[in-house]
Amino acid sequence: MRLICITFASQKAILMFTTTLLEWFAHNGRDLPWRDTSDPYPIWLSEIILQQTRIQQGEEYWHRFLRRWPRVEELAAATEDEVLREWQGLGYYSRARNLLTAARQIVGLGKFPDTIEGLKSLKGVGDYTAAAIASFAFGRPAAVVDGNVYRVLARYFGIDTPINSTEGKKLFAELAQSLLATDQPGTYNQAIMDFGAIQCTPVSPHCLLCPLQESCEALRSGRVAQLPVKESKTKIRERRLTYLYLRCKGQTAIHRRTAGDIWQGLWEPVLLEKPSTDAQMEQLLDQATLICKDVKHVLTHRILLADFYLLETDESPVLPPDYQWINEADIDQYAIPRLIEILLEKLSKD
Numbered sequence: 001m002r003l004i005c006i007t008f009a010s011q012k013a014i015l016m017f018t019t020t021l022l023e024w025f026a027h028n029g030r031d032l033p034w035r036d037t038s039d040p041y042p043i044w045l046s047e048i049i050l051q052q053t054r055i056q057q058g059e060e061y062w063h064r065f066l067r068r069w070p071r072v073e074e075l076a077a078a079t080e081d082e083v084l085r086e087w088q089g090l091g092y093y094s095r096a097r098n099l100l101t102a103a104r105q106i107v108g109l110g111k112f113p114d115t116i117e118g119l120k121s122l123k124g125v126g127d128y129t130a131a132a133i134a135s136f137a138f139g140r141p142a143a144v145v146d147g148n149v150y151r152v153l154a155r156y157f158g159i160d161t162p163i164n165s166t167e168g169k170k171l172f173a174e175l176a177q178s179l180l181a182t183d184q185p186g187t188y189n190q191a192i193m194d195f196g197a198i199q200c201t202p203v204s205p206h207c208l209l210c211p212l213q214e215s216c217e218a219l220r221s222g223r224v225a226q227l228p229v230k231e232s233k234t235k236i237r238e239r240r241l242t243y244l245y246l247r248c249k250g251q252t253a254i255h256r257r258t259a260g261d262i263w264q265g266l267w268e269p270v271l272l273e274k275p276s277t278d279a280q281m282e283q284l285l286d287q288a289t290l291i292c293k294d295v296k297h298v299l300t301h302r303i304l305l306a307d308f309y310l311l312e313t314d315e316s317p318v319l320p321p322d323y324q325w326i327n328e329a330d331i332d333q334y335a336i337p338r339l340i341e342i343l344l345e346k347l348s349k350d
Contacts, residue, residue, distance in 0.1 A: 017156070017215075020211050024191065024211050025190065034046035041071065048129070057090070068086060076103040084097075085334070085335040088335050088341075098123040099124065101124070130142070132189065142180075144193065148195070152200045159171070160229050162230055238304075241273060243306060244285055247328065248314070248315070250328055253326075267336050281320070295339070306343075308343045310347065
């Protein structure tokens with residue numbers, strides 16, 4: 001492995017790599033609104049939103065949150081329902097709950113933490129997010145390591161250690177820190193992330209136009225497509241859901257999902273999963289009309305297959321204890337999963 005031979009990198013190699021990235025960034029870096037400020041609040045907000053979210057979609061939500069809650073104190077005073085409703089459509093809703101908890105932590109501290117450890121004490125802030133905020137907002141010399149950084153470093157130095165192994169995480173973190181431009185850490189971190197997103201892309205990277213091509217180990221050895229290496233650990237499971245949408249005298253029945261499962265805190269219609277223990281709901285299902293079957297919705301570690309049913313009735317059936325009737329016209333006021341948005345869209349079309 002080339003990395004072992006150079007013990008991370010010589011000072012000359014570090015200078016060349018870092019200088020080249022910074023020069024490339026000066027001409028090719030992305031113009032993103034949270035890069036125009038050193039205020040930690042909008043920077044933190046962008047980092048939380050962009051976890052598991054594409055920039056194009058995340059930017060819209062970033063503006064939405066800042067319009068509604070321009071200061072962290074205002075966000076901290078919001079309710080969970082309000083935050084979840086604004087977050088709707090982004091997925092991974094634990095991020096929204098963590099966002100609210102962290103906002104309240106910040107207000108409780110009386111200021112935004114400005115150290116790595118202080119930032120990591122905030123709910124939902126890990127190593128990468130702490131390094132990003134620390135370098136972008138406070139100029140701390142902390143290297144970020146995200147998917148783009150893993151890819152650039154693995155290819156350039158020819159490292160085949162799995163990036164999601166304990167050894168790999170440690171190795172890449174140390175290498176990233178050794179390459180950091182400590183006099184401008186925020187700019188360097190943005191440069192290497194943009195380089196991975198624009199130049200050294202996962203598929204069809206622009207190697208022939210790459211300013212690092214002459215010293216890239218993966219290009220030299222023909223392993224660009226094989227790097228980085230990632231161990232496969234999580235088995236994708238399939239889960240079947242049956243939703244019964246009740247419509248009675250302008251009302252519908254919903255309940256809030258509880259902790260310990262997907263979509264905590266979000267609302268949904270009557271749910272039946274096999275094996276069902278609610279005989280009454282099963283009887284209602286027999287009377288209902290099938291709207292659509294096997295609607296596929298993919299989450300990180302599971303595939304959901306959902307059947308949607310509609311039952312229109314003039315008499316209100318007795319609901320399970322955790323359900324409640326609401327005016328059907330008010331359902332937009334409740335935060336719901338994307339899968340239920342699909343159900344409502346199909347009902348609207350029908």
